[in-house]
């Protein structure tokens with residue numbers, strides 16, 4: 001598999017839908033060799049569920065069947081992809097490629113788990129669409145990448161996203177989980193203000209991807225969440241274990257997870273020409289994977305030492321399944337039969353290249369030994385050439401550098417060059433304060449050096465063939481090792497690290513119930529509290545008997561911050577992390593909905609009000625008994641009477657369910673709901689009026705409090721011309737709302 005080297009996504013996603021608006025989605029992760037299958041009914045015409053999953057997987061390729069209008073002639077999933085994911089590579093495959101029977105057979109053969117353990121027999125009929133999508137996705141990936149997936153190597157999960165809390169893509173933006181709101185809006189990169197960036201102290205790319213996936217789809221299973229929390233308890237109370245793990249994790253190469261999955265893919269037999277072009281590169285990737293695996297396996301005994309006496313179930317399971325698993329030892333010994341003991345994984349390009357050329361023990365392959373000699377001779381000649389140039393051209397600071405693609409070239413600090421650079425130097429390029437260049441002699445030596453290295457790689461691959469087959473037989477333990485390293489990276493380097501940087505007891509362990517309250521005592525906004533030194537903590541208490549809180553208060557009093565804070569605390573709790581509160585107990589949330597900032601949606605050609613209504617409709621259609629909904633100023637984008645009516649009726653609808661809702665509003669009359677429904681409570685943010693100035697306390701209190709004309713006061717502070725404010729003040733003092741309406745009707749109001 002090609003090595004992307006970066007943090008970018010590695011998902012190939014196939015999607016297909018039927019006439020009943022049921023969608024099957026297969027997401028194939030090339031990096032971790034895992035396949036995630038989901039099938040669901042699209043309840044909204046805007047394909048919110050599909051959008052959420054696409055947002056989650058962030059694919060590099062989307063595979064779709066040719067466009068076909070859905071049953072009711074509305075746009076289908078293919079058009080959605082066309083419209084919203086134009087920048088992602090799209091591949092259109094004939095509907096025949098989306099074959100569910102083929103998909104089922106493929107999964108039976110490729111999955112690491114037994115078909116019965118996967119539940120394939122049960123799922124087959126029910127999930128035929130995602131199996132069809134899997135067939136197309138695997139077929140395309142194998143053909144395009146020139147690989148064959150090794151039998152029984154894939155980690156397959158059914159119904160991936162629905163085992164987890166579902167957060168729709170709008171809420172992901174509103175809550176600033178991955179990107180701060182304004183950065184997505186304005187294209188700026190104020191990355192400090194997202195939950196993901198706050199926690200992204202993971203050391204591996206696999207770890208940070210796992211963190212991102214967890215934040216986008218937090219857990220729902222209390223047992224798993226508690227296992228993570230027990231592990232955090234142990235890390236927080238045992239410094240030696242925490243620092244020991246931090247140190248040991250550094251000993252595993254950063255790329256371990258990505259490289260281990262190379263053993264799941266076997267190169268296809270290709271034609272002679274393609275062989276010549278591609279082979280050396282592929283062989284090099286393979287050799288470096290084996291070296292990396294050796295380095296990772298060498299670090300395993302150190303991990304065993306640190307985890308020997310752990311108590312929490314998560315860590316002791318890791319100890320049992322990884323550290324005590326003899327298979328790793330056997331693989332390591334088998335590698336030791338072919339690979340030189342001194343060979344190590346290296347990141348500096350030329351060192352890595354040399355390690356790869358010398359990976360296989362001497363004397364195993366005569367041709368390899370000859371190629372190595374040629375490689376050494378040309379490398380030495382290149383270094384001698386550099387020495388000669390330093391002396392001949394009086395350039396003592398001339399440096400020789402190596403890049404994987406170009407090979408060797410010279411770097412000379414510009415200040416060392418008096419006058420013109422000697423004509424011997426060619427391909428001269430300015431680079432900052434340096435000049436990069438080559439010479440004809442260097443270019444020729446470079447070519448010889450490269451071809452010697454290429455020959456070394458291909459010979460090495462031949463020597464490694466048997467070893468690779470042996471390793472592939474145990475590929476499931478390598479996948480397990482990759483998963484464990486990513487999980488430890490997230491829990492130790494992100495969660496535990498973040499908690500350890502805060503004062504003691506600022507972050508506490510949340511508790512969970514299936515049907516209990518959502519109670520947060522002295523909760524704080526995880527991101528804003530580090531920006532505001534004097535951030536004011538607030539509580540929330542919702543139960544099935546009192547499941548809606550209406551939050552009131554003037555502008556700027558802290559309502560939106562509070563809504564976001566409640567959601568972020570629940571997300572943190574459900575990923576298995578401590579939360580910024582004195583105490584918290586969470587009823588496990590299965591879907592989280594937010595309706596917050598009102599912005600025109602230019603992409604979907606919707607006005608502010610229509611966007612607001614579409615989002616609200618989506619919530620109303622999808623809400624479940626265990627949802628958490630936060631709504632900010634619903635109904636403010638239309639006429640005040642219609643807005644009020646919509647807000648009121650939405651509240652009534654939500655009150656008839658057991659869902660927990662926090663509803664922030666400026667509409668004072670909404671508080672009348674409390675007189676009709678016992679399960680509503682009214683809260684307000686405390687603000688005092690002092691000398692015509694608003695003094696914000698940011699403290700949430702019971703009941704409501706009326707601050708007259710706070711809008712006018714804030715408008716003045718914002719710099720509205722004083723004459724305008726004066727006129728507004730005069731109008732409000734003279735007329736009551738009723739009179740005002742009558743005046744407008746009679747059109748006698750003259751400004």
Ligand SMILES: Nc1ncnc2c1ncn2[C@@H]1O[C@H](COP(=O)(O)OP(=O)(O)OP(=O)(O)O)[C@@H](O)[C@H]1O
Nearest residue numbers: 532534535536554555556557558559560561562698
């Ligand atoms: N608990 C708090 N402690 C300290 N500062 C806070 C707190 N909550 C909010 N703030 C500050 O107040 C500012 C305004 O808060 P926020 O946007 O939540 O108000 P709002 O009531 O939603 O306003 P509006 O009704 O105009 O949307 C925030 O940007 C933040 O700087």
